[in-house]
Amino acid sequence: MGKRLLSYRDILDNALSCISQANIDRMVKLVQEANLVMVLGNGGSMATAIHFAGDLTKNAGIPAITCDNWTSFTAWANDDGYEKAMAEWVKTFSVPGAVLVAISTSGNSQNVINASMVAKHNQVPVVGLVSFEGGKLATVADLVIHVPTDCIEAAEDAHMAICHEVVWQIKQITG
Numbered sequence: 001m002g003k004r005l006l007s008y009r010d011i012l013d014n015a016l017s018c019i020s021q022a023n024i025d026r027m028v029k030l031v032q033e034a035n036l037v038m039v040l041g042n043g044g045s046m047a048t049a050i051h052f053a054g055d056l057t058k059n060a061g062i063p064a065i066t067c068d069n070w071t072s073f074t075a076w077a078n079d080d081g082y083e084k085a086m087a088e089w090v091k092t093f094s095v096p097g098a099v100l101v102a103i104s105t106s107g108n109s110q111n112v113i114n115a116s117m118v119a120k121h122n123q124v125p126v127v128g129l130v131s132f133e134g135g136k137l138a139t140v141a142d143l144v145i146h147v148p149t150d151c152i153e154a155a156e157d158a159h160m161a162i163c164h165e166v167v168w169q170i171k172q173i174t175g
Helices: 007-016 020-033 044-060 070-080 082-093 110-121 152-174
Strands: 036-040 063-066 098-104 128-130 143-146
Touching: 020 098, 020 128, 020 143, 020 152, 036 082, 036 152, 044 063, 044 070, 044 098, 070 082, 082 110, 098 110, 098 152, 110 128, 128 152, 143 152
Parallel strands: 036 063, 036 098, 098 128, 128 143
Antiparallel strands: none
């Protein structure tokens, strides 16, 4: 009889069970108290960012935006380089009381790191959702929620689950 291979569900269940609930609770507090939540990422992480911003706005009553205005984003990318486009967006939308949620499975996306550094410079707290080893974003963010997996699919699903947990908790608190 051969060795049983891990299923995707096994990998995802393991990743979810290792996430710090205390850090999710801290994220809930930051997001709930924010005047504006800015959310960003690349690829699948951007899809999570858009979904999260929509849920925060519609289901939790918290103003949230993403850098999905392609006219502005591509203009910044063209003029300043892709690595700086999100940073320019953060610079534009940083307001007192804002929070940045930066999502990167590797934690090493340079445009996400640059945007996070601009946020910190503008005194905007940064929540980093990361996986793998955490990458540089884990050293830049004020609050890190690490999903300990090197499976990108499980990382992306876990990041979405974290976002759903945040919205769910806020809805429970605010009734």
